[in-house]
Amino acid sequence: MIDAAADRFACSDEVLTPMLKWCSYCQQFQGETSPYEDCSVTYGLCRRCESDHPDIFASEVVRHSEFLRSVYHSLYEAGRRNDLPSAQQLVKESIAANFRPVDILLGILTPLLYKIGEQWRSGTVTVADEHEFTAFSGRVIEMIEASMQPGRTRRRAGVPRYFLMNAPGNTHTLAVRILALWLESRGICTPTVVNHLDPRELPQHILKAAPKALLISMALPQQLNSVAAISARVGELPAGVRPKVIVGGYAIKSGLVRFVPGADVVTDINSLGTS
Ligand code: B12
Ligand SMILES: [Zn+2]
Known part of the structure; x- marks a missing residue:
């Protein structure tokens, strides 16, 4: 610029x-x-x-x-x-x-x-x-x-790069929908769960999708504990199938939350898809 x-x-x-x-x-x-x-x-x-x-x-x-x-x-x-x-x-x-x-x-x-x-x-x-x-x-x-729809970007073949979900209890669903479309516009395959996902079922979703990273959208600082619990649960998966955990959303972007144990916090979505 x-x-x-x-x-x-x-x-x-x-x-x-x-x-x-x-x-x-x-x-x-x-x-x-x-x-x-x-x-x-x-x-x-x-x-x-x-x-x-x-x-x-x-x-x-x-x-x-x-x-x-x-x-x-x-x-x-x-x-x-x-x-x-x-x-x-x-x-x-x-x-x-x-x-x-x-x-x-x-x-x-x-x-x-x-x-x-x-x-x-x-x-x-x-x-x-x-x-x-x-x-x-x-x-x-x-x-x-x-x-x-008409010119829908072809998703790249192979395993999904990401698995996108909302933080438990996060009823802000627009962000996840927007982020999913943005990733799709870049040809990035992302199974997305907009609404509630039972954290106990997460390991089986991860094993099925085999994503490189799990993206979690967190709108409020009050959602930090449940996000940290998910991050810990993912940390227990065997190394070969364990995705990186990436947390973003309003709580991160606004600086209200700067650290999530076991996860990367990302303020700029442009850094997604670069590696
Ligand atoms: C719409 C809205 C609602 C709607 C949501 C409806 C829906 N279906 O989505 C409803 C009415 C349900 C709602 C409820 C509440 N809300 Co509300 N809500 C909003 C509002 C106005 C817009 C949210 C939105 O969609 N923004 C647009 C999206 C695209 O922006 P975004 O979330 O930041 O996402 C971007 C990035 O952060 C990033 N991103 C998002 N997720 C991820 C994930 C990863 C991994 C990465 C890399 C990036 C990333 O990508 C997006 C595109 O750039 C915001 C205002 C705001 N500043 O956002 C308040 C806001 C978030 N809400 C707020 C509050 C307080 C609440 C309630 C607690 C209110 C209440 N007392 O009930 C509840 C809590 C609900 C809950 N348990 O989650 C506050 C939070 C303040 C704070 N300090 O935490 C805000 C900021 C309003 C304000 N100015 O005070 N809300
Ligand atoms: Zn230009």
Whole structure:
């Protein structure tokens, strides 16, 4: 990313969301960057656009970032009205403007969920509003999933790289659904358990799937003990079948939990799939 083209906007002073990097030219989401608790989107050029188009005019970069900003605000408004046709239209326009479908989830819907969470915490929206926005978000995930169907990335052959599950008692299911689609968009095979999984049944799931790593999504620090228990249980498996345990999610990203015994904590999903 080049600094000269970077243009940041804050979604709101109080919103806690990671800093998100988008390429203003090809409209591809580059990922999150630290500080993870920062509340802004940063625009610039990805390496490829920078080298392919050394002559891009700043005005073009600004025009693209304005489009991204307008999608962000319009999707928020559509969510508050529970207006699914508008959401569908925005998804269509974004894909036509070269957004990768899954980037809409990571680069737009996720920060909107953070925003709603903060508004709920500060009392600006009611619990009912938050629930309605969550249900709307679930529908947006379905729309994105459907738009991924035709060109669905072929999963690489062989054993799954990961097995993805929620921390016991974690009813935050959107994150796992989004993460599963993101991994799928990268061709990574990931059996996923969105809802409850009896930890006693985990060893048999692991033996069947033989993943390289077990990914656990932990939203709240209160879920740490049960996650540590799973990590200990996995640690008892024989070395040849024992996956690495990787824990992520809001509790990790926000820094509320920095250490899980026997596991790696990961704040940036881009580090997944690299090895
Ligand atoms: C929607 C929501 C709910 C919904 C969930 C519905 C559903 N079907 O998912 C409901 C209403 C059920 C809910 C309940 C609660 N919630 Co809630 N919720 C949220 C909200 C607004 C959005 C969550 C979300 O989907 N975010 C979008 C996802 C994509 O972001 P993410 O989880 O961070 O995931 C990303 C990364 O962390 C990463 N990731 C996720 N998992 C993993 C795993 C691995 C291995 C890796 C590498 C990466 C990774 O990938 C994702 C994409 O980048 C958040 C606000 C927020 N800041 O997230 C609050 C929030 C998480 N909830 C909160 C609270 C307090 C609760 C409740 C305790 C409220 C209550 N009193 O009942 C309960 C607890 C429920 C439980 N037992 O788990 C607090 C937690 C605060 C804290 N200090 O811990 C938050 C932050 C709201 C706030 N601002 O205060 N919630
Ligand atoms: Zn680019």
